[in-house]
Amino acid sequence: MSSVEDRLAEIGLTVPEVAAPVAAYVPVVRDGNLVFTSGQLPLVDGKLQATGKVGAEVSAEDAAKLAQICALNAIAAVKSEIGDLDQVTRVVKVVGFVASDPSFSGQPVVINGASELLATAFGERGAHARSAVGVAALPMDAPVEVEITVSVQ
Structure with a gap:
């Protein structure tokens, strides 16, 4: 087990199996020392954990x-590509999409859930650039979707 997985275990989390794609794409792609995940939904054991717009139903x-949960699924996708999460030298970028009620403007607070998990998991290597974007809708009516880019050894 990697030190990343040890830190996650300390807060009661384990890295799940990589989530199956819901359309025509792959969950993760490596190009040189960069690993890019596809957008990850809040799926647990293949089941979406909530639906609806943030600021209304959620x-x-x-x-x-x-x-x-999305960030944990992104970590799983990275692990499926590189095997050992201790090979991650930096979380480079996080992009979070929030299906938002028109009056909701707290997207950064929502995506903090992903950013804080990545900081816990990777320590100082988890500090990253980020975008938090409000959108009208996400696949399967998910409230949030997160993708990450990491640099590896």
């Missing part, structure tokens, strides 16, 4: 927890 607090 609270910002619940959406942040969903973003954490």
